Amino acid sequence: xxxxxxxxxxDFELSVxxxxxxxxRQVAAFNPxxxxxxxxxxxxxxxxxxxxxxxxxxxxxAIFVDRSDDELTKSAIEAGVxxxxxxxxxxxxxxxxxxAAIARFxxxxxxxxxxxxxxAALAERKLIDRAKGLVMSARGLSEEEAYALLxxxxxxxxxxxxxxxxxxxxxxxxxx
Amino acid sequence: xxxxxxxxxxxPLVDSAPLVIARELGFATEEGIELALHKEPSWSxxxxxxxxxxxxxxxxxxxxxxxxxxxxxxxxxxxxxLSILSINGTVIGVSPALAQKMRDAGxxxxxxxxxxxxxxxxxxxxxxxxxxxPFPFSMHAExxxxxxxxxxxQAPQQLNVRTVPPPLMADAIAAGEIDAFCVGEPWGSLxxxxxxxxxxxxGCAIWRFAPEKVLSVxxxxxxxxxxxxxxxxxxxxRAAKWLVDPSHQMAAAEIVASEPYLNIAPEAVERTLxxxxxxxxxxxxxxxxGLIEFFDCAATFPWRSQAAWIAVRLATRLGADRGDxxxxxxxxxxxxxxxxxxxxxxxxxxxASEKLEGGLSERIAxxxxxxxxxxxxxxxxxxxxxxxxx
Numbered sequence: 001x002x003x004x005x006x007x008x009x010x011d012f013e014l015s016v017x018x019x020x021x022x023x024x025r026q027v028a029a030f031n032p033x034x035x036x037x038x039x040x041x042x043x044x045x046x047x048x049x050x051x052x053x054x055x056x057x058x059x060x061x062a063i064f065v066d067r068s069d070d071e072l073t074k075s076a077i078e079a080g081v082x083x084x085x086x087x088x089x090x091x092x093x094x095x096x097x098x099x100a101a102i103a104r105f106x107x108x109x110x111x112x113x114x115x116x117x118x119x120a121a122l123a124e125r126k127l128i129d130r131a132k133g134l135v136m137s138a139r140g141l142s143e144e145e146a147y148a149l150l151x152x153x154x155x156x157x158x159x160x161x162x163x164x165x166x167x168x169x170x171x172x173x174x175x176x
Numbered sequence: 177x178x179x180x181x182x183x184x185x186x187x188p189l190v191d192s193a194p195l196v197i198a199r200e201l202g203f204a205t206e207e208g209i210e211l212a213l214h215k216e217p218s219w220s221x222x223x224x225x226x227x228x229x230x231x232x233x234x235x236x237x238x239x240x241x242x243x244x245x246x247x248x249x250x251x252x253x254x255x256x257x258l259s260i261l262s263i264n265g266t267v268i269g270v271s272p273a274l275a276q277k278m279r280d281a282g283x284x285x286x287x288x289x290x291x292x293x294x295x296x297x298x299x300x301x302x303x304x305x306x307x308x309x310p311f312p313f314s315m316h317a318e319x320x321x322x323x324x325x326x327x328x329x330q331a332p333q334q335l336n337v338r339t340v341p342p343p344l345m346a347d348a349i350a351a352g353e354i355d356a357f358c359v360g361e362p363w364g365s366l367x368x369x370x371x372x373x374x375x376x377x378x379g380c381a382i383w384r385f386a387p388e389k390v391l392s393v394x395x396x397x398x399x400x401x402x403x404x405x406x407x408x409x410x411x412x413x414r415a416a417k418w419l420v421d422p423s424h425q426m427a428a429a430e431i432v433a434s435e436p437y438l439n440i441a442p443e444a445v446e447r448t449l450x451x452x453x454x455x456x457x458x459x460x461x462x463x464x465x466g467l468i469e470f471f472d473c474a475a476t477f478p479w480r481s482q483a484a485w486i487a488v489r490l491a492t493r494l495g496a497d498r499g500d501x502x503x504x505x506x507x508x509x510x511x512x513x514x515x516x517x518x519x520x521x522x523x524x525x526x527x528a529s530e531k532l533e534g535g536l537s538e539r540i541a542x543x544x545x546x547x548x549x550x551x552x553x554x555x556x557x558x559x560x561x562x563x564x565x566x
Binding site: 020021022024039040041042043044045046047048049050051052073074077078082 | 217218219220221224225228230249250310311312338339340341343344347351353
């Protein structure tokens with residue numbers, strides 16, 4: 001998705017590094033003008049290191065945020081993207097790329113959050129279903145009664161229903 | 177009454193403990209602040225968020241605020257170091273093959289003799305030696321350059337210092353991308369346990385009292401937020417005092433290791449707090465006096481002379497002006513704020529804000545304007561003494 005967004009922003013040669021082992025070598029091999037990185041990526045410090053380690057023999061790399069455009073820097077950080085640019089690269093050449101990256105990162109992080117929330121809700125529901133089943137068979141209750149008992153227990157203990165369910169499921173697994 | 181909220185970023189390492197304890201055990205609340213802690217994925221992200229105002233304060237590598245105030249690095253901006261969060265805490269490991277060669281060459285590993293270990297490393301490694309550190313501006317890097325430089329290794333021709341995030345250090349040495357590393361615990365011990373590295377020296381064998389992490393804010397924040405700054409500094413100081421009581425070690429380890437923070441086995445944190453490391457895959461545990469310090473011997477006081485040592489090393493290494501570096505050092509480590517805000521807490525306040533670095537072999541009592549003050553051993557491995565006034 002991000003790649004497509006960047007393609008639309010202009011004519012660029014793009015390379016995506018998925019596997020971070022040998023990241024330094026991969027970056028050197030591709031020899032890019034611009035490196036975009038997710039702010040939440042723990043490997044970002046490796047790029048930071050490369051930016052400082054460049055000797056006069058290599059192409060100097062500067063962090064994009066050279067402070068000449070604080071607004072752009074700020075919106076990039078808000079969006080969760082950071083960029084490293086070869087020094088001397090024309091500003092008007094990189095601006096559209098960064099803008100596109102910011103827009104795509106925002107969209108991407110929204111989708112990611114939605115997905116995480118959905119996943120968590122699904123996992124909780126599964127857990128409650130299992131706990132309900134355990135209560136039903138152990139106490140001979142109906143589905144509604146089992147659910148009501150779980151909810152009451154959670155309220156009495158000041159816990160979330162999923163927490164009570166998790167405790168029950170764990171205990172049941174241990175006693176198997 | 178609603179508490180003043182302070183957003184503080186940290187990297188999940190054992191030395192973030194004073195911040196975690198300040199929040200979890202209510203020291204922050206007692207001082208009137210809500211200390212919101214944000215786990216950050218990398219030092220660069222933490223730095224950027226602090227500079228851009230997304231965070232009020234940060235757990236930073238001691239050289240970072242100095243380098244940034246000197247205009248070095250990716251996002252230069254003036255920062256203040258309010259207090260020292262931890263002293264020492266790093267370890268140096270080499271690949272098992274290199275460790276074996278060093279032993280074959282007659283090295284008796286005892287984790288104390290930086291001279292012997294350094295000489296064996298230089299003579300047995302294939303040059304240039306590639307060493308992983310967590311960040312370009314870090315005590316890890318400065319200690320390495322200082323140690324191997326003093327023993328004759330030339331940087332950058334013979335010493336290639338590479339940035340590798342601590343959780344990836346074990347993978348990097350296993351893959352042969354680096355020959356050695358200098359990393360904060362527990363990552364060194366974890367690599368040793370996995371059998372991909374052997375620990376040969378703790379950082380404290382190079383400099384016995386090296387400032388490792390600092391509590392940092394943007395320049396000007398402390399002046400605008402006087403009450404919040406005082407509350408933050410005081411709560412973190414109280415947390416550090418609590419942390420070093422041996423009877424609190426187990427509880428501290430549980431809290432710091434828990435999911436919102438380090439999210440690792442509490443045993444690994446407890447071992448570090450107990451000043452011990454795992455040396456190799458056999459699981460051999462060694463105790464290292466001074467492995468990591470949080471409180472004793474004025475550990476939290478931001479000595480201007482510590483700042484000067486780091487700034488001069490950075491300037492020399494990167495070709496910046498020494499005089500400029502020294503003037504940055506004088507303003508960056510805020511001994512003045514420490515004196516203002518720690519009054520009445522019982523914190524020891526020294527009579528001077530600078531001292532000789534590397535001059536002490538033993539713990540001694542020194543003159544203080546408040547409290548009883550001791551300084552601990554702080555020798556450099558080569559016996560040099562750094563005088564910030566020269």
